[in-house]
Structure formats: C-alpha cells, structure tokens
Amino acid sequence: MSENNENRDVFDAVADPTRRRLIRLLSEAEELPLHELTPHFQMGRTAVSKHLTILKEAGLVVDRKVGRETRFRLNASPLQEIQDWVAYYTQFWSTNMLRLKQLLEEEEE
Amino acid sequence: MSENNENRDVFDAVADPTRRRLIRLLSEAEELPLHELTPHFQMGRTAVSKHLTILKEAGLVVDRKVGRETRFRLNASPLQEIQDWVAYYTQFWSTNMLRLKQLLEEEEE
DNA sequence: TTGACATGACACCAGATGGTGTCATACAAT
C-alpha cells in the first residue's frame, strides 16, 4: 500500500489555522464534500480546496469521488508524529518532572 | 518603543525544521549563546538569530544578556497548546478508541 | 436536451518567509 502523494511536513500542514479548522470539521463528520466545507470559512472555494490539497499531501486527508462531488475524510494518524515530538518536551514544563530532573542532576554531581 | 511581539502562533513557530532543531538544542543545554548555536547549522548567524526571534515571539525562548553575548534558554510551556490540540485527535487513530467509537455509533441507532 | 451545480486546473497577485551581506556598537582581552 503506497501513499502516492507528495511528502509534506505534518508540522507545516498543521501550522495554518484554516487547516486546523478543516481537520476539526472533518473530525466531526464522517465525510464532507468541498461545497459543505467552504461556507464555514470566509474565503472562496478555491482557497479551501488548496488547503485540502496541502492536508492531502501530508496524508491527513483522503478523498474519494462520489458523483460530481469529492468527499474528504480525516486521516489523523500522521498527527502521531506531532504527539511523539511534543511528548519529549513535557518534561520541561511538568513541575514534577522538573523536580525529578533536578534530583537526577544533583545525583550526577 | 520596545513593543512585545508575543502574538506569534506556536504552531507556526514550530513548523520550521530549523526552529525545531533549535528547540532540541536548547533542551539539551541550560543556556546557549548565539555563537554556540550557529555552527550547528549551515546558514549564517543572521538567519539563526531570526529564527530565535520567532521562537521568542512565540514565548518558546527567553534570552538574557551576559557580557557581550546573549544567552538563550528554552521555555517549553507554550508547547502545551500543541499537546492539548493533538490529544483530542488520538481517538481517531487509536484502534481501541476506534472500536469504542463504532460501538457508540451502533448504540445510537 | 438543457441548465444548474461541483470540481479541478490555471493564471495572477500581494505579502510573508527565509536566506544573504554589511554596518555600528558594546564588551573582552591583551
């Protein structure tokens, strides 16, 4: 099974607020065509379509044609990369972890 | 005169691979001046400095002047926003959660 | 068949982004 699309960075795909709203909208519905997504935004249809293309390139969205419309569906699994990345840094804001870290550093001395 | 530009979106600040490397480097050291960060990258000092400015605008980095150098320190807590955001979507890739979701949907019918 | 609808593919544009180089200044070292 090959993901035939381009290799867009997930962090990059998610950096745009419009695209995060698209992800949210798609998470709340099984499948949505472009013309049902567009009215949620102030921009035109073309702009929304471009954002969906970027999400597709990051593997965050899959589409299938049904009649004259193209329905978009969320594929959240690429977000794991972000979760893994951010999980590493929890130690730097969790106070418990900070205390543990300090203890470890004291032991090393 | 000194306007504080804390308006920068954390998702945006983190979208750039260079800035993610900066965050990683700063997480591995207490405090680092610009001239110790720069040699880790292929770009010039000015470019690295710009990236640090963006991280500062997102609140991810704090700096303090020590002699003629400016030392940068990681402040990871704004990353909580990303963790909170991505946590919502774990239900869409966890297979257990997917199964639970299907059961709930069946009950609704 | 005709006409409205949904979409993709473009061309186009302003502003943001991510680099460069240069210069002035503050501090350190000798």
Next chain:
DNA sequence: ATTGTATGACACCATCTGGTGTCATGTCAA
C-alpha cells in the same frame, strides 16, 4: 588604547504562501 568578538539592526532578494478570478469538464435534475 587597541584589537577582536558577539550581537542587533538593516537593506536586500528569491521564493513560498494564501488568497483571488476565470474557464473547462463532468454530473445531476428537470
């Protein structure tokens, strides 16, 4: 006092980004 270092502040530039509008094609409905 002089020289070298670290930095910030710019000016500058190419490319990317996020929007626009238009047109052609395929599909549904009357």
